[in-house]
Amino acid sequence: MTGILSHDGEKRLVLVSGRAHPELADDVARELDVELVPTTAYDFANGEIYVRYAESVRGADAFVLQSHTAPINQWIMEQLIMVDALKRASAKTITVVQPFYGYARQDKKHRGREPISARLMADLFKTAGADRLMSVDLHAAQTQGFFDGPVDHLWAMPLLVDYVRTRVDLTNVAVVSPDAGRIRVAEQWAAKLGGCPLAFIHKTRDINTPNRAVANRVVGDVEGRTCVLVDDLIDTGGTIAEAVRVLLAAGAKDVIVAATHGVLSDPAAQRLQECGAREVIVTDTLPIPEERHFARLTVLSIAALIARAIREVFDDGSVTSLFDGAV
DSSP states (O other): OOSEEOTTSSOEEEEEEOSSOHHHHHHHHHHHTOOOOOEEEEEOTTSOEEEEESSOOTTOEEEEEOOOOSSHHHHHHHHHHHHHHHHHTTOSEEEEEESSOTTTTOOSOSSTTOOOHHHHHHHHHHHHTOSEEEEESOSSGGGGGGSSSOEEEEOOHHHHHHHHHTTSOTTSEEEEESSGGGHHHHHHHHHHTTSOOEEEEEEEEOTTSTTOEEEEEEESOOTTSEEEEEEEEESSSHHHHHHHHHHHHTTOSEEEEEEEEEOOOTTHHHHHHHSOOSEEEEEBTSOOOGGGOOTTEEEEOOHHHHHHHHHHHHTTOOSGGGGTTOO
């Protein structure tokens, strides 16, 4: 049977995956040295989703991996159905692994009569049968409190920082937050890059218009420095592209963009290619189709991090230890 047995033979780990990002699932399985549980999944003519596992998962610690990419509602629904199938197949525990947490940006109400959709996502997975959630770089850390159970919040920062160190002169670098709300993350980046200077972009956003913000000016000294512009995700690329232009106009030597989640909705690829950034770095928490790749894009694999976290959970170890206790 597919899976990993614990040292005492009392527990069995199984990894199952939806159809959203099969390359990442294969990479995680390879890192774990395990095969994915054979799964049948298809859509009926009206769009309904069918899922069935080809072998028993009874008594297993099941990890169900799905990236919430476009079309996001389909893949969230598929993962919910997979969780329900695991529950009804008598899996012992069910951990939902969602490298990108769908609806994470809707984590609070800005105005009356709005939903808190990030909370709804947590409730849906709990109702479906999930015992635990695992995600990478949540849009807001407090989203962990929406789920009534353990939440493993993984950080891609060590992976991104290690790569960025090879791309900059650490004696002449500045870390830049794209807005005031991400300064705490930028401070951690600055510390890991040797205590370099910190800056942020002052911007305004119209809450009535999605995916649109205006970058006004730089707060901090960036003149003559390589700027590392850090964020959790890049969607349409408008905010990041405008921030790059503002930094270059303020005298920055050049700009590298580093973000965990490459949503890259149109026209992000064109904007990022033309904005003047030297390099745009993301991880593969989400699949990036070939048509959205561009010359300045670098994609780092997140599979090893997810696999190590899964193994720590299965072995009753410490996920926090993966980040030197810094989470």
